[in-house]
Amino acid sequence: MAPVDTDVRIEELDLTDPAARATWHEVMERAVRADRPHALVTTAAAFEVTATSPSTFYARTWLQAVVDGEVVGVAELELPLSENTDVARTEVQVLPTHRRRGIGRALWQAVAERARTGDRTRVGGEVTVDVADPGPGRAFAAAMGTVDKHREDHLVADLPVPVSGVDEAYDVVTWRGRCPDEHRAAYLAMRNRMNADVPTGDLDLEPEVLDDERLASSEERLMRAYDVRVAAARRRSDGAFGGYSLLFVPHGTDYGWQDDTLVMPEHRGRRLGAALKSANYADLPDDVRSVHTWTAPTNAAMHRTNTALGFRVVEHMYEVEARIA
Numbered sequence: 001m002a003p004v005d006t007d008v009r010i011e012e013l014d015l016t017d018p019a020a021r022a023t024w025h026e027v028m029e030r031a032v033r034a035d036r037p038h039a040l041v042t043t044a045a046a047f048e049v050t051a052t053s054p055s056t057f058y059a060r061t062w063l064q065a066v067v068d069g070e071v072v073g074v075a076e077l078e079l080p081l082s083e084n085t086d087v088a089r090t091e092v093q094v095l096p097t098h099r100r101r102g103i104g105r106a107l108w109q110a111v112a113e114r115a116r117t118g119d120r121t122r123v124g125g126e127v128t129v130d131v132a133d134p135g136p137g138r139a140f141a142a143a144m145g146t147v148d149k150h151r152e153d154h155l156v157a158d159l160p161v162p163v164s165g166v167d168e169a170y171d172v173v174t175w176r177g178r179c180p181d182e183h184r185a186a187y188l189a190m191r192n193r194m195n196a197d198v199p200t201g202d203l204d205l206e207p208e209v210l211d212d213e214r215l216a217s218s219e220e221r222l223m224r225a226y227d228v229r230v231a232a233a234r235r236r237s238d239g240a241f242g243g244y245s246l247l248f249v250p251h252g253t254d255y256g257w258q259d260d261t262l263v264m265p266e267h268r269g270r271r272l273g274a275a276l277k278s279a280n281y282a283d284l285p286d287d288v289r290s291v292h293t294w295t296a297p298t299n300a301a302m303h304r305t306n307t308a309l310g311f312r313v314v315e316h317m318y319e320v321e322a323r324i325a
């Protein structure tokens, strides 16, 4: 076992200090990018929103490892407050200059201690590794006692992608930011269907349930850091919504981040998923050059849709979990 760095101090980020917040984010970004050229990293603006306006649905703490007065490692701890109240989520990062000295382990232990205090029995997290050159993340996660629960591929496509037309029985309704009032009930039904349907492998988690208030709170927070774009398919004959696709463009960046795409069961088989993604991409400003997405390799329909649009797999993401009770 490598010697533990006895000079390391684990402390909580002082959220009232803008310079400390900026340092935390900068160390996180440098540590992530060291092994992952294709990583999608939370922007400084998005981190500011999360760190300075507490959410009603998650309690979050940010930890940092300090050696000789310098922050050399960071961890985020998230405790869901509405569903999955037995679970804590975390990500741990250490700068390459300070690895293999027990700093990651010290951060993990501080996370686990706080998770236990918050009555959690499991700690979960995402470990994402480059396809060509996987870094130390998986070995570290295994050493912390985690097991794999689910896998997704992280894919990237360069824009523009081939246009995929929409079935003539439907039209495409788009909005940016807040969902208009007249579509909210249908949108909420689809969002909750998505949360219940999305494949999550062996992860034993309750789906998040959105109501109008929770959707509004999420929209308001997201809009502060992202251009939020939705394309939805509406059947011409009866106005029924058949699916939606949700895309974020972080402010000040040249990429999109493809979030949910759902086609409701009775509307499947008409390539609406590809049409909705394609409609969102076609509408983006010219300076947005690429789109990132995540799909379980077992989700054959979505994998085919993505490959046809030109997406290629750049990273593997593993959802891992450790029992801490």
Ligand SMILES: CC(C)(COP(=O)(O)OP(=O)(O)OC[C@H]1O[C@@H](n2cnc3c(N)ncnc32)[C@H](O)[C@@H]1OP(=O)(O)O)[C@@H](O)C(=O)NCCC(=O)NCCS
Pocket: 001, 002, 031, 032, 035, 090, 091, 092, 093, 094, 095, 098, 099, 100, 101, 102, 103, 104, 105, 106, 125, 126, 127, 128, 135, 136, 137, 138, 139, 140, 141, 143, 144
């Ligand atoms: C993964 C990471 C956090 C490890 O930080 P670290 O400070 O080097 O970790 P530690 O020194 O505490 O290592 C703890 C144990 O993890 C395992 N481990 C860590 N790095 C390893 C490597 N490169 N190869 C094999 N095992 C490794 C070992 O079992 C190690 O114990 P040992 O040194 O006694 O053998 C760091 O490499 C990193 O920031 N990577 C990028 C982000 C990431 O992948 N985070 C994990 C997702 S939560």
